[in-house]
Amino acid sequence: MTTPAMARASRPAGAPDEDTVIDVRDLRMSYGTNQVLTGVNFTARRGEVLVLLGPNGAGKTTTIEILEGFRMRSAGQVGVLGADPAKAGEDWRARTGVVLQSWRDHGRWKVRTLLANLARHYEPYATPSRRRPYDVAELIEMVGLGEQATAKLSTLSGGQRRRLDVAIGIVGRPELLFLDEPTAGFDPHARRDFHDLVHRLSDLEDTTILLTTHDLDEAEKLADRVLILAGGQIVADGSADELARQVTRDAQVRWSRNGERYVHATPDATAFVRDLFAQYGDEVDDLEVRRATLEDTYITLVRSHETGHPDEAADAFAGLEVSDR
């Protein structure tokens, strides 16, 4: 292994450095004659939370399974933690975490026993900077299964099982974590806990996270960057704010005056509101300024794909500068 400093020095500018955790170039996948992915490109940097969105059948799961090393791609280059997942070995596996959607496996096992046994698989892969695995008791508390620690898996509710899935996914203290629809079936409380956990992993552990979801509100809360997969390609790549501004720079200003309601779209809502007050003062009531949400963006983009103008939408976002944070 080269030291990080050497690796940094030997890389030409612009090439992926050791902070690039995922590097996908022109990834293609077809099942028979059905082309699911027709050229996917994106990168992820250390500690980033990426949320992959897209309509059903767009290839989100296919993409994530290729990156996990669970599925062979048809063509293209894929680098995950500096290796090709199709060929990577057990050392690589130890650095990744996968949150699986279980349903009835290990029904006779107790929560703590299963987690402890799986945790032991990571013991040989500890490094001075990354203690592996997590302390099992601590992790059980962290995902909120303290009271179920000695319960059999077959007695867990759907939400409790998902919490255990998450615990198993992160027990090896992964540098990169994959989650395919992790919060499906979570109640609002469990969802909030899960969001806290994701923030904690990315902030404190510097874990890079790639997750898919259908919950756009969740995507907006969690994502450093949102990727929208449609028509077999990434059609949008940026923070939720950047994407929203790309679809429309206008904000909607609503207010009422003398019992009548008004709506006005403007790129500079602050200036408009200042003028509004200067002109009407106390008469202005029920003021509301609303920017385009991720949901507006998503619907607009996906619709433009489904109506057969994919190039238009892709062009609209081609100019988008994705800031390297």
Place this chain on the structure above:
Amino acid sequence: MNPATHAIRVGLNRGWIEFTNSLRSPQDLGFYFFTALGTLAYLFFNRHDDWEGLPYPSVVLPSILGALVAFGAYIGPMYSLAIEREDGTLLRAKAVPRGMTGYVTGQVLFQSLSALPLLVVIVVPSLFLFEIITERGMIAWLMVLGIAALGLLAVLPIGMIVGSLIKGPNKIGTWGMLPMVIMFGTSGIFYPLQELWEWVQVAVQLLPMYWLGLGMRSALLPADAAAAELGGSWRTLEMLGVLGAWAIIGLLLAPPVLRRVARRQSGSAVEAGRHEAMRRVQ
């Protein structure tokens, strides 16, 4: 620590937990209880018969033990693999470093240990209920354990390979049971091999089941009972040779077959399995 041997240790821990889970499971205990009850009842009703001066239970018990060990070693891993491939157990193993090593080690230990309770619940009551004549005493029972261990090594991989090839639990009935009925029906355990056609006799002697039964008989029956066997001998060397050969073939063949199965595991494959299972229930 060496990651490979570490994974085997974790797998042994896994197998032991599976075994203790099984001993606490009403389902598994019920299986042991009813198998023992059926076997003991059969021996009990025939306890006054005799064969060439030996009490009947004494004569058939070795064959029954051989059959049960072979049966458990075949059916156990076959079921486990067919089911655990569909429910995501295998995928979980694949998602942790060297998880497949741990899973397979665990299976081998668990399935081997599972033969013990079955032997105990049949042998111990038999010793009290019937006149079981063993000329060699304790040594005979140690031989039984040794031959059982070798038989497990010979048959377990067959069960694993068949389980890997079956497409889901709903196919166990046809593709898992059919070979079993044929292999066991002709194994010489249920009736003497000499009564079958000659080509069947040759085929059966290529399979491990017959030799496992023969080995058990050679351990427990008096030396002159060998006269009733094919060739009038226990053929101890051949027995060890055939069982050993199957163990080696199995241990060489099982890993690539299991790797092939594991390679096909993914979240969407498990999801498809779940839909299939839901459809079956409805």
